[in-house]
Amino acid sequence: MVAGDIAEFALKAAARADYAEARFESASSNEFVLKNGVLEASETSETQGLCVRVLVRGAQGSAFTNRLDKPSVKAAVNRAVRMAGQCAKIVKEPVKLSDEQACKANYSVAQRIPLADVSSDVKIRELISIDKAMLATGVNLPARFLTLHDETREKYYVNSNGSSVHAKIPRVLFDYMLTASAEGRSVQRMFSFGASSGWEAFKKWDVAGKLAEEAVMLKKILSTAQPMPHGELDVVLSPELVGIASHESVGHPYEADRILGREAAQAGESFVVREMLGTKIGSDVVNVVDDPRLPGSYGYYLYDDEGVKANRRFLIKNGIITSFLQNRWSASHFGISSNGSARANNWDAEPIVRMANTYTMAGDYATEELFRDIKKGVYIKSYMEWNIDDKRFNQRYTGLEAYLIENGEVKHLVRNPVLEITTPVFWSSVDAVGKNVEYVAGNCGKGEPMQGIPVWFGGPHIRMRKIKFGEHV
Amino acid sequence: MITYAIKRAEKAGANDAVAHFSKENRSQIRFANNTMTTLQNWETEKLELFLSFNKRIVSTSLDVVTKKSVDAAVANLAKLAKSAKPKEDFGGIAAGPFKYGKIAGGYDKRILNADLADKVDASINSALKKSVKTAGVLYAGEESVELATSGGIHASDKGTSIELSLRAFCAKDESGHSVSCSRSMSDFHPEAAGQKAALLASLAKNPTEGSPGKYDVLFDPMAFADLTGLAASFASAFYVESGFSFLADKLGKPVASPAVSISDAGNMPGGYGTESFDDEGVPTQTTEIIKRGTLNTYLHNTSTARKYLVKTTANAGLLNPNPRNVVLQPGSRSKEDLISGIKSGLYITNVWYTRFQNYKTSDFSTIPRDAILVIKDGEFIGSIKNIRITENLESLLKKIIAVSNRPEWVHWWEVQTPVYLPYVFAEKVNITKSTM
Numbered sequence: 064m065v066a067g068d069i070a071e072f073a074l075k076a077a078a079r080a081d082y083a084e085a086r087f088e089s090a091s092s093n094e095f096v097l098k099n100g101v102l103e104a105s106e107t108s109e110t111q112g113l114c115v116r117v118l119v120r121g122a123q124g125s126a127f128t129n130r131l132d133k134p135s136v137k138a139a140v141n142r143a144v145r146m147a148g149q150c151a152k153i154v155k156e157p158v159k160l161s162d163e164q165a166c167k168a169n170y171s172v173a174q175r176i177p178l179a180d181v182s183s184d185v186k187i188r189e190l191i192s193i194d195k196a197m198l199a200t201g202v203n204l205p206a207r208f209l210t211l212h213d214e215t216r217e218k219y220y221v222n223s224n225g226s227s228v229h230a231k232i233p234r235v236l237f238d239y240m241l242t243a244s245a246e247g248r249s250v251q252r253m254f255s256f257g258a259s260s261g262w263e264a265f266k267k268w269d270v271a272g273k274l275a276e277e278a279v280m281l282k283k284i285l286s287t288a289q290p291m292p293h294g295e296l297d298v299v300l301s302p303e304l305v306g307i308a309s310h311e312s313v314g315h316p317y318e319a320d321r322i323l324g325r326e327a328a329q330a331g332e333s334f335v336v337r338e339m340l341g342t343k344i345g346s347d348v349v350n351v352v353d354d355p356r357l358p359g360s361y362g363y364y365l366y367d368d369e370g371v372k373a374n375r376r377f378l379i380k381n382g383i384i385t386s387f388l389q390n391r392w393s394a395s396h397f398g399i400s401s402n403g404s405a406r407a408n409n410w411d412a413e414p415i416v417r418m419a420n421t422y423t424m425a426g427d428y429a430t431e432e433l434f435r436d437i438k439k440g441v442y443i444k445s446y447m448e449w450n451i452d453d454k455r456f457n458q459r460y461t462g463l464e465a466y467l468i469e470n471g472e473v474k475h476l477v478r479n480p481v482l483e484i485t486t487p488v489f490w491s492s493v494d495a496v497g498k499n500v501e502y503v504a505g506n507c508g509k510g511e512p513m514q515g516i517p518v519w520f521g522g523p524h525i526r527m528r529k530i531k532f533g534e535h536v
Numbered sequence: 537m538i539t540y541a542i543k544r545a546e547k548a549g550a551n552d553a554v555a556h557f558s559k560e561n562r563s564q565i566r567f568a569n570n571t572m573t574t575l576q577n578w579e580t581e582k583l584e585l586f587l588s589f590n591k592r593i594v595s596t597s598l599d600v601v602t603k604k605s606v607d608a609a610v611a612n613l614a615k616l617a618k619s620a621k622p623k624e625d626f627g628g629i630a631a632g633p634f635k636y637g638k639i640a641g642g643y644d645k646r647i648l649n650a651d652l653a654d655k656v657d658a659s660i661n662s663a664l665k666k667s668v669k670t671a672g673v674l675y676a677g678e679e680s681v682e683l684a685t686s687g688g689i690h691a692s693d694k695g696t697s698i699e700l701s702l703r704a705f706c707a708k709d710e711s712g713h714s715v716s717c718s719r720s721m722s723d724f725h726p727e728a729a730g731q732k733a734a735l736l737a738s739l740a741k742n743p744t745e746g747s748p749g750k751y752d753v754l755f756d757p758m759a760f761a762d763l764t765g766l767a768a769s770f771a772s773a774f775y776v777e778s779g780f781s782f783l784a785d786k787l788g789k790p791v792a793s794p795a796v797s798i799s800d801a802g803n804m805p806g807g808y809g810t811e812s813f814d815d816e817g818v819p820t821q822t823t824e825i826i827k828r829g830t831l832n833t834y835l836h837n838t839s840t841a842r843k844y845l846v847k848t849t850a851n852a853g854l855l856n857p858n859p860r861n862v863v864l865q866p867g868s869r870s871k872e873d874l875i876s877g878i879k880s881g882l883y884i885t886n887v888w889y890t891r892f893q894n895y896k897t898s899d900f901s902t903i904p905r906d907a908i909l910v911i912k913d914g915e916f917i918g919s920i921k922n923i924r925i926t927e928n929l930e931s932l933l934k935k936i937i938a939v940s941n942r943p944e945w946v947h948w949w950e951v952q953t954p955v956y957l958p959y960v961f962a963e964k965v966n967i968t969k970s971t972m
Binding site: 109 | 563572894
């Protein structure tokens with residue numbers, strides 16, 4: 064059977080269920096790992112399989128298989144229906160999905176330089192030249208770990224409401240982890256570039272140039288950074304910091320399945336509750352959205368994995384909590400329509416509420432204007448360790464490249480500023496937002512079993528007032 | 537098919553070839569708000585091929601396993617190898633054959649016939665005696681693997697497992713979490729997991745804001761499993777070379793207190809991660825990584841072992857050696873005895889979101905979640921919330937004063953390598969919190 068036929072066949076086989084959907088997914092990928100200048104691994108892989116999800120008298124069953132002959136597909140459907148049927152009597156709260164308009168769509172991401180046309184030779188050469196560019200700086204980099212990954216993923220989705228979606232999305236990801244040493248100390252930097260695109264995205268990133276600059280900066284941090292002052296300071300955060308904060312402390316707590324408790328034993332719940340919709344969480348200048356449709360974005364899609372058309376979701380508008388990320392299950396609880404946030408990372412995973420590209424929207428300040436009236440502050444440009452509690456209330460970012468600001472001027476580097484702060488205070492402290500939004504790629508983890516899913520997070524520079532930097536870090 | 541794959545690889549010119557075929561049949565029940573949210577089943581198979589052509593390392597994985605797909609994969613890898621550069625320090629794979637002794641306790645057919653919904657119900661009902669809300673997951677199933685290599689190895693293994701993870705809530709900030717993981721039904725205790733999670737939730741009543749400072753801390757096995765597993769993983773020779781480990785250059789040196797001995801016991805009877813052989817077919821063994829506080833060895837496959845002039849520790853991972861069952865050796869005192877000796881301290885029952893600032897120095901922070909109980913003169917006198925452990929892993933391992941005498945298995949969403957460990961008592965643990 065060809066791909067689309069497998070999904071259609073499974074859907075027909077599940078006709079006795081109250082609701083059914085089938086998603087056939089295939090991906091071909093390549094990965095190259097360069098460790099300390101040596102090509103450690105070259106991998107090329109193929110994966111394909113089927114997810115069948117059914118509702119039977121309020122119980123939800125799913126079966127996943129990569130045996131794709133008709134008897135095996137039929138057996139998978141039967142398992143999903145049987146499991147759901149057997150437990151329908153004991154499910155205390157029936158699973159319901161919101162009513163959605165049936166969608167029919169076929170879309171793909173255009174590639175100016177198709178990934179399939181780029182040879183392994185070229186990819187390996189790129190990695191080696193990046194490594195050489197870093198070494199050419201003369202900085203002592205005892206550990207250099209570079210990974211280049213590309214994949215082309217196709218999905219055929221059908222459901223018993225009449226939706227039918229075919230999508231083909233190529234993605235490129237470059238990850239690195241560098242260790243720099245100087246004067247008996249070391250510092251490490253991890254970062255990712257990612258896009259839904261052909262090879263042209265990689266060429267645009269100029270990774271070799273950026274990593275050479277990074278290496279020089281790491282040495283400068285080791286050699287010249289001065290102790291971080293304590294007390295109350297104004298803060299300017301770069302797009303990198305604003306992006307991770309938008310993702311961790313706005314995107315995640317606004318996932319409706321967390322709010323409803325479905326992820327309580329894994330990724331956790333949320334300090335945000337349904338009644339907080341329409342209430343103030345940040346200052347008037349804070350606007351945060353999630354938009355899967357950003358062209359070229361790493362979290363790009365036009366229809367989610369429940370066949371719902373994706374749109375931009377306003378999470379915070381003028382400081383007010385405006386909406387949550389919803390799939391069809393959570394939307395039915397809220398009595399609304401899904402906003403197309405259901406994603407599965409592969410054929411062997413259920414679609415759950417996920418972010419796509421979460422970012423703080425641009426304001427009207429030029430970046431340099433943000434510094435002008437700061438008497439004493441800190442500018443945090445990049446970070447190392449970060450985390451946030453499972454309610455998404457207490458977050459922490461340890462700065463890597465960070466500078467003291469005095470009387471409107473950016474001065475010397477400071478060592479390891481720690482921003483450890485609650486979410487409402489973070490967003491309420493923002494008094495100015497820059498004009499230029501930048502994005503960072505990441506793989507966000509959630510679900511049971513864990514699903515890492517491609518996302519972007521970003522924002523412009525922001526300014527925060529009167530932030531306490533404690534001595535106890 | 538794996539023998540066929542090896543022959544095709546050799547014919548294509550591979551110097552080393554490993555074919556690993558796995559089949560899985562696993563079911564899951566997820567639950568939240570005291571009701572089942574979804575039931576899922578995976579019936580899957582996968583072939584992984586690892587080949588070297590004159591030290592050029594290439595690999596692939598396939599979902600569709602036929603002679604045709606294997607032929608295509610081998611041809612692709614041979615082509616890919618032409619682009620690849622040699623990894624000069626690649627030391628090859630193990631030369632077999634080996635004899636594999638039977639390791640007891642890895643397969644229990646009763647798991648495959650168990651009424652999983654009944655087990656979930658039992659655990660929820662047990663928890664609801666002391667709590668009001670539960671969420672969690674149950675997994676059960678079997679996996680079989682077959683391995684063939686150009687080193688003359690042909691081996692197979694199969695195992696079952698069952699695992700329940702349950703979080704119980706009495707109120708929004710009053711929660712507890714517990715797990716039960718086993719390879720056999722006899723050692724699977726879903727009701728006990730529910731009971732412990734609910735007990736912790738009930739003890740966490742009305743938590744107050746925590747304060748930063750240095751605290752003596754008793755870690756529940758759930759709370760220290762992640763850090764123990766990470767410490768063992770950092771012993772991988774691959775991580776050491778990649779800059780991902782604080783254990784680099786510390787062989788034979790103290791990296792923990794004398795109370796700490798950590799081993800990998802891949803061959804442990806009934807061990808949650810036990811397998812008969814590693815990914816290149818070497819019979820699994822028990823390896824002392826940290827012996828009474830001193831770093832004893834790194835974890836190796838055949839290739840990294842040859843580079844370090846030692847024997848493999850049977851921890852392949854063909855690229856990255858990794859542990860299978862991490863064991864923190866128990867001490868002599870009971871958990872109750874440890875608690876009774878604490879004048880002033882905290883009992884931390886779970887952590888999540890551990891992130892490192894620098895793997896070489898091992899500076900990190902992690903966030904306690906669920907019950908954080910305050911201990912005064914050996915008694916629980918209250919609970920706190922909203923704190924963070926901000927530490928250095930090597931320092932923290934050196935701050936361990938004692939470990940209790942009864943280890944437990946921990947494996948759940950946050951702890952992916954199974955860890956068998958007791959309660960851990962450490963002094964002067966650095967606690968931070970949000971400044972505003």
